[in-house]
Amino acid sequence: MNLLDFVEFSLSGLSVGAIYALTGVGFVLVYKATRVINFAIGEFMMIGAYVFFGIAAKATMPTWAAILAALVVTALVGGLAERLIFRRLIGESAISVFMVTIGLSSIIIGIVEIIWTADPQSLPEFLPKEPFFIPTGFGEAFMPSKNGWGFIIAAVVVAAIIVVFRYWRGGVALRATAADSQAAYSVGINVPGVFSFAWVLGALTAAGAGILVGSIAGISSAMGAIGLSVLVVVIVGGLDSILGALVGGLLVGWLEAMASMTLGAEYKQLATFVVLMLMLLIKPYGLFGTHDIERL
């Protein structure tokens, strides 16, 4: 193993990690506001990717319009899921809600297979084709254009989300709801609205991440399995921490790349889940998560 390989693998791992981080941020937003662990996050990514695929391949729309349509459709699905399913489950045990998201993921997979069949497809190219060459002390590290652009787009979107949540009123309302929904109610925040908004936003980021993942690795009705990696990301980072999702995403992406470089591609998933298990044993609330204190 030489150093240049190491850098190239690290770069590709980090670019996947950036997409994990983006999805993780969407996941954390939903969790912070509504305390729902969304197992279907990978399937929301899949909706985004497939709607983009369906529109771009069939209609003669410019790419940007297809992407926009995909984002809107996925956001709508997210909002509807909140309004029709998760709003009814407020106050149910966390496990029940988690199982409902599992059921939802299965429904989404079925619908996608009915519309687009289970066969793998590839998304139309929409990113610039020139690969990146990153100069290092011992030669130029090669990075495929899709990975590079994926990293850049994910980073920009995550930065935008963070800025929005720091300064915009809606973001403040969401953080207030996350801190204490009863108190948020009593100061006049529209808490159900915040719940819907969090789901819409979570679905939106997932759709964006799904399009990026799809353009790198292709799409299939099994691509929702990436949601499992995202679960690991948010557990490592801490379920309710945006910073945690960022660090966790990059860390897990990098670790997966390292595992597939040193041990072989089949060890990628094993590495992810060993990390998950160790993390839960050592620090169950993740790197930056809030500790729950239980009272009788």
Add this chain to the structure above:
Amino acid sequence: MHIGAAKQSYAADEAIFTTNTQKTWLVALAAALATLPLFAGDYWLLIACLVAINVISAAGLMVLTGYTGQVSLGHAAFMGVGAYAAAWLAAKGAPFWLAIPFAGFVAAAVGAVFGVPSLRVKGLYLALTTIAASFILHFIFFNWASVTGGALGLNVEPASIFGVKLISNSHLYWLAMPLAWASVWCATNLFRTRVGRAFIAIRDRDISAEVLGIELFRYKLISFALASFYAGVAGAVWVYLFRVVTPESFRLIDSIFFVAAIIVGGLGSVRGAIFGAVFMTLVPELLKLGVAMLEPYYPGVVQLLSPVRIIVFGGLIVGFLIFEPLGLNETWRRVRHRFALWPFRT
């Protein structure tokens, strides 16, 4: 609660079946199950075997999730451990009546190991560690080729007793159904013992249970081991039914199937495990039948079977959790009370 069933002794109070009506129905059920091979076709006997296997496994998961409150999304992986253990021992020449308990004990040991995180984490976090366990076990099935046969898996010779090979589904029915019956019987009686009551206390409030002097770690591990024992036995019967096991036989979705089954059946009752396992196994078959009936009118509808099955599976989980969170067991209870109390309203 039955009108006019005043209990006059502790034995009567502790009895599982309190009225003669219940006992009669139980005997009727036993008779129906015993005569099933006489009139059911080969295909439906296969389904019956699958139902029996799923009942064993679901009863195990019910002990762990429904009664101890520890959600496991790795149950099918423990079933896989049992299947591999049975196949491995059978390949060494052991008879099935040794291989099946052996599978149970191996699965119990593995389950206890993966139950260790339950001391540290609970609820959803525990569910996630069991997902991790599921993937780690899948990896082991795939890569420990000297024992598990790698991607090709293991083939098993048919089980044989007194020189008769158990090949046909009606033979295996007589292996699977009594085992299912026994496992339901054991699970029901478990909750009349000290250990079972400790499980229930842990489920209802683990901290309170600990204050009462129940060793959480010990009982959680016992629960994991017991549940995995059931899963292992179910896996062993499964491998004698299909006679081959590969890493793809027991995936995460199969673990989700069992959790879905006990939710649909109704958490916290062994009867719920039976209902859930029967219902969730039969629904895809009914879908298949329905599609076969529609095929002459809508050619090509067969292609929709697999996605529709996935949608129905998800829809059942979502629908039951929203509209009937206590599961089929509650529906059953309501219907029974309606009849028992008629003409009064419940």
